[in-house]
Amino acid sequence: MIKPIKYLSLLFVISFVNCVSAQIKPDLASDAPKTLAIDGRDLQKNYNLIVANDADKSRALKSLTKKADKLLVEAHLYSVMDKKQFPPSGDKHDYMSTGPYWWPDPTKLDGLPYIKKDGLRNPTYYDISDSQEIDKVEDASLSLALAYYFTKESKYANFTSKLLKTWFLNPETRQNPHLNFAQGIPGLNTGRGTGLIETRDIYRVLDAAILIQDSPNWSKDNHLALKKWFSDYLTWMLESPIGKDEAKAKNNHGTFYSEQVIAMALFVDKPEIALNEIEIFKNRMESQLKPDGSQPLELARTKSWNYVNMNMFGYYLIARLAENANIQLWNQQISEGKNMKKTLEFIMPYLKNEKVWEYEQIQKISYGETIKILKYASRKYNNPEFEEIAKKIDLKNYQSEINELTF
Numbered sequence: 001m002i003k004p005i006k007y008l009s010l011l012f013v014i015s016f017v018n019c020v021s022a023q024i025k026p027d028l029a030s031d032a033p034k035t036l037a038i039d040g041r042d043l044q045k046n047y048n049l050i051v052a053n054d055a056d057k058s059r060a061l062k063s064l065t066k067k068a069d070k071l072l073v074e075a076h077l078y079s080v081m082d083k084k085q086f087p088p089s090g091d092k093h094d095y096m097s098t099g100p101y102w103w104p105d106p107t108k109l110d111g112l113p114y115i116k117k118d119g120l121r122n123p124t125y126y127d128i129s130d131s132q133e134i135d136k137v138e139d140a141s142l143s144l145a146l147a148y149y150f151t152k153e154s155k156y157a158n159f160t161s162k163l164l165k166t167w168f169l170n171p172e173t174r175q176n177p178h179l180n181f182a183q184g185i186p187g188l189n190t191g192r193g194t195g196l197i198e199t200r201d202i203y204r205v206l207d208a209a210i211l212i213q214d215s216p217n218w219s220k221d222n223h224l225a226l227k228k229w230f231s232d233y234l235t236w237m238l239e240s241p242i243g244k245d246e247a248k249a250k251n252n253h254g255t256f257y258s259e260q261v262i263a264m265a266l267f268v269d270k271p272e273i274a275l276n277e278i279e280i281f282k283n284r285m286e287s288q289l290k291p292d293g294s295q296p297l298e299l300a301r302t303k304s305w306n307y308v309n310m311n312m313f314g315y316y317l318i319a320r321l322a323e324n325a326n327i328q329l330w331n332q333q334i335s336e337g338k339n340m341k342k343t344l345e346f347i348m349p350y351l352k353n354e355k356v357w358e359y360e361q362i363q364k365i366s367y368g369e370t371i372k373i374l375k376y377a378s379r380k381y382n383n384p385e386f387e388e389i390a391k392k393i394d395l396k397n398y399q400s401e402i403n404e405l406t407f
Contacts (some may be wrong), residue, residue, distance in 0.1 A: 011203075013250030014142040019062070033149065035210050036266050036324055037317060038406045047150060056172065067401065068156050075159070077166040078133035079173035087181040088190045088400050093174060094122065095134070097198060100125045104186075113187025119302030119362050131182075137167050138204040140316040144209035146405060149217065153358040157215030160208055161222065168205075168229045176232035178265040180242060193246030193253070196237065200256040205218055206230070210359050237261060238273070251297040252307055254284050255314035257389050261318055262321045271325055278322050278329070285379035286334045293342030304359040308347065308367070313369040315340040316376045328381045344377055344386075351389050367394040375407040 006296035049057040067262065076082075080095055089095040100121045104111025126132060126159035141163045166173045182195020209226055214219045237243040246257045258281040288295055288311070290327035298307035317338065319329040333339050347370075349355040357365065374390035377383065390398050397403065 008224060017085060017327065028369050033211055035207040036321060039323070040321065042407055043146075043149060043405070050150060056399075056404060060399070060401045064143065064401035064405060065151060068144050070154060071144060071403050072159055074327050075136070075140050075163070076133075077162055077173075078137050079166050080133075080175045081132050083129045088184075089181070090293065091176070092175045094181055095130050095175050095179050097131045097183055097195060098122075098125055099127050099183045099185045102185050103200055111186075114185050115133050131335070134167070134199065135201070137163055138201045139206035142204040143402070144395050145211040146402070150209045150405065154215055154217075157212040158217045160212050161215065164205065164209060164218075164226060165222065169225050169406055174229075177229050179237040180240070190370070191242060193242045193244075193249065194267045196243070196246045196260070197253055199260060200314075203321075204262060204265045207261055208302070220262060227268045230264045231270075234261065234264040234270070234273070237264075248286060250284075252311040252314060255281070255318070258284060259318050259321070260312050262318060266321065266324050274321075274325055275327075278318070278325065278327055281318055282329075282332060282334060285332075285338065285340065289334075290337045291336040291338055291342070293338075293344070293346035295343065295346075297361050302362045305357055305361045306363065308343075309367075309373065312340070312343045312347075313373055315343065316373055320376065329364070341381060343375070348389075351393055354364040368397055370394075371397045371403060372407075375403060378406070 030354040034040055035043065046057050050061055057360060069347065081092050083092065083096065086092060086095060087096040099114070099116075101116055101118055102114040103117050103120070105115045142158050144156045144160040144163070145171050147153070148160065154374050159161070168174055179191065179195050179199065181191040182198055183192050184190045184195075185192070203387060209223060213223055237246075237257070246253055248254070260276050261277040262274045263280070265271065265277065290292065290296060295311055298304060298311050301307045320331050328335075329338060329340065350357050351370070371390050371394055374386040378386040378390075
């Protein structure tokens with residue numbers, strides 16, 4: 001017969017071994033992290049499931065650490081200084097890109113000014129590296145920071161801190177906090193408000209920084225410096241002519257302008273700005289939606305499925321961000337019964353194969369953002385059917401490490 005004290009000791013040993021086998025150190029008193037776009041309670045729940053050897057979450061962690069270990073070996077410390085071109089300012093610290101859907105005018109000898117071909121990406125867009133590299137900073141920093149959160153292995157936080165310091169903080173390599181020269185059109189302008197769409201995933205950087213706050217190589221001063229960078233960028237978004245121009249956008253560009261303002265305002269402790277932008281976003285939904293949940297401005301695009309789902313994901317992401325300010329948007333009703341749930345109802349017949357997408361779509365349909373939308377909806381509307389549909393339409397994406405571990 002095992003005595004009670006020995007029995008409890010044995011349970012502790014078993015629990016500890018299980019933690020190690022799941023690549024996690026036991027953390028019996030951990031609180032949910034105060035992440036913004038990711039719900040920290042979901043992270044804590046998934047952490048506990050991994051400790052309990054949940055098969056799906058453990059498999060996702062293995063996939064995440066494999067990706068993170070590869071990043072440690074292969075990832076570059078990306079910087080705006082990597083680009084070969086100089087922006088119009090002559091300062092390489094300024095972010096720069098060209099409009100992706102703009103092409104030389106074949107009727108002009110010099111091709112200027114460029115003309116638009118909606119949905120057709122000009123391959124020369126990739127000649128300037130800033131847009132590709134900031135995407136890599138956003139993706140790599142979040143993946144590594146999540147690996148750190150779930151394993152507590154400092155190597156992941158250390159590299160995350162290097163990525164963030166290189167792009168945002170170090171004087172020799174940092175980006176200046178503006179996008180004055182984003183998505184310029186040769187022959188027309190050197191930058192547009194439209195270019196702000198290129199930082200729509202910057203929320204990943206904010207959550208990554210929050211997740212590594214307790215690590216040795218990311219000091220309080222580093223975190224404050226990053227907050228200062230984003231405070232300056234937020235001010236530029238709100239006050240610059242280019243930022244104000246994007247704020248007026250009526251389609252997905254307006255949605256993701258609001259998303260960025262809300263995320264950054266929360267990160268830099270300016271809740272009044274976040275609250276104001278949430279009210280502006282409600283008006284955006286009003287103007288963008290029809291009562292049936294359709295989005296006419298996105299349906300008019302040549303890649304209508306992509307843009308409908310992209311804009312819808314923006315809605316759901318903003319609703320998640322708004323929870324940090326104790327505001328619930330999931331069932332927010334505006335005129336004529338419009339709400340963000342209706343946008344999902346609009347695409348459901350297509351997801352269930354009850355209807356074929358009848359709008360212009362010059363590219364193969366994909367479901368990357370759709371999966372995230374369905375995962376949000378399953379929880380927020382307490383409907384497991386959404387989760388099941390997500391599994392059916394794209395199981396590989398559904399089971400990706402980020403989706404498994406952040407929802």
